[in-house]
Amino acid sequence: MTSQPLTQPVAATEAPTSAYAWKALAGSAIGYAMDGFDLLILGFMLPAISAALSLTTGQSGALVTWTLVGAVAGGIIFGALSDRYGRVRVLTWTIVLFAVFTGMCAVAQGFWDLLVYRTIAGIGLGGEFGIGMALAAEAWPASKRARVSSYVALGWQSGVLMAALLTPLLLPVVGWRGMFVVGVLPALVAWFIRNRLHEPEVFVRSARTEKKPNAFKLLVADGKTTRTSLGIVVLCSVQNFGYYGIMIWLPTYLSKALGFSLTKSALWTSVTIVGMMFGVYVFGHLADRIGRKPTFLIFQAGAVAMVLAYARLADPMTMLWAGAVMGMFVNGMIGGYGALISEAYPTAARATAQNVLFNIGRAVGGLGPIVVGAIAAAYSFQLAIALLASIYVVDMIATIFLIPELKGVELE
Numbered sequence: 001m002t003s004q005p006l007t008q009p010v011a012a013t014e015a016p017t018s019a020y021a022w023k024a025l026a027g028s029a030i031g032y033a034m035d036g037f038d039l040l041i042l043g044f045m046l047p048a049i050s051a052a053l054s055l056t057t058g059q060s061g062a063l064v065t066w067t068l069v070g071a072v073a074g075g076i077i078f079g080a081l082s083d084r085y086g087r088v089r090v091l092t093w094t095i096v097l098f099a100v101f102t103g104m105c106a107v108a109q110g111f112w113d114l115l116v117y118r119t120i121a122g123i124g125l126g127g128e129f130g131i132g133m134a135l136a137a138e139a140w141p142a143s144k145r146a147r148v149s150s151y152v153a154l155g156w157q158s159g160v161l162m163a164a165l166l167t168p169l170l171l172p173v174v175g176w177r178g179m180f181v182v183g184v185l186p187a188l189v190a191w192f193i194r195n196r197l198h199e200p201e202v203f204v205r206s207a208r209t210e211k212k213p214n215a216f217k218l219l220v221a222d223g224k225t226t227r228t229s230l231g232i233v234v235l236c237s238v239q240n241f242g243y244y245g246i247m248i249w250l251p252t253y254l255s256k257a258l259g260f261s262l263t264k265s266a267l268w269t270s271v272t273i274v275g276m277m278f279g280v281y282v283f284g285h286l287a288d289r290i291g292r293k294p295t296f297l298i299f300q301a302g303a304v305a306m307v308l309a310y311a312r313l314a315d316p317m318t319m320l321w322a323g324a325v326m327g328m329f330v331n332g333m334i335g336g337y338g339a340l341i342s343e344a345y346p347t348a349a350r351a352t353a354q355n356v357l358f359n360i361g362r363a364v365g366g367l368g369p370i371v372v373g374a375i376a377a378a379y380s381f382q383l384a385i386a387l388l389a390s391i392y393v394v395d396m397i398a399t400i401f402l403i404p405e406l407k408g409v410e411l412e
Helices: 019-053 057-085 086-104 110-137 144-194 201-209 223-256 262-290 293-310 318-330 334-344 347-365 367-378 381-402
Strands: none
Touching: 019 057, 019 086, 019 110, 019 223, 057 086, 057 110, 057 347, 057 367, 086 110, 086 144, 110 144, 110 201, 110 334, 110 347, 144 262, 144 334, 201 347, 223 293, 223 318, 223 334, 223 347, 223 367, 223 381, 262 293, 262 318, 262 334, 293 318, 293 334, 293 381, 318 334, 334 347, 347 367, 367 381
């Protein structure tokens, strides 16, 4: 069986969007919001956690790194389970795992037990992106698939924005342990919505009519598919490396280099995130109109220009608006991965492809905070950010030569 979807012409008229489609979108977006909220509050809480548990700088960084390691493992495991047992069922498993071990973080007594809890919570988070993207893509028509995928991606940004706004207000009141408890709340909302969903019809048909092929083999079933998979890995790696490299260290840089308070750093970070959200939204709508590849190339070129420009800034007000524009291009591209990957692989491997390819990128991206931190320590934060521009050039090359245009295909 080939790993490429059977394509059919898009119908001239499409049925109105169903209530199920909206619920699938909401459940996927809120689950991904949980992912973004959890990771950013950890970045804001690291100084308080380090002080309370007497952690070294290396141990503090390890909490972020091992959360991402857990997410990579969880993505691979749960993506394959979702293709075999169903989107809704496996998403429920991921929510329970995340909620339990995030709650456990609130009672951690030292570095090692907190590291274990964070890693296992990360495993639960790992399935959210890919399975949620597959669920939303399968519930919506082809003509709206890119924008719907971008709406799921906006869930992450909404969670990050909420973390940036709430953490400075709540952390002094409830402490870092209380913030972990707050982090469980989005999981409960997502579980409530998903508990009322059934599996998408395209998945039900696939489960009835097909034998269960090896989903991992379908990602490299032939030369064309292998090239596509390689290209998507490059795109996802650049996306995550740039995002984590900038967002994990931006609050620290603003605080130490420019003397901003936690509240003021949160303001600058929030404006950057708003720019990212606008970029994700625009990307989805543009990709539905002009295609996936042209939209990726526009945003990648914008990322190169804005990262180089941002690295030269020192004036706080200029950094405020420039951060929003940089965020638009740097992170707007995440609005296109869900549709691109959903269209490139069949139902039997769709969630596996989403989670494996994106989480390989996340694994590479996990090095972003380490590399940016090392360069910033040895030279300067501005140089570290400037060097990130070069990876978006690699992104453009991969898009041109490895990524197919799949706008308008029907999922099979």
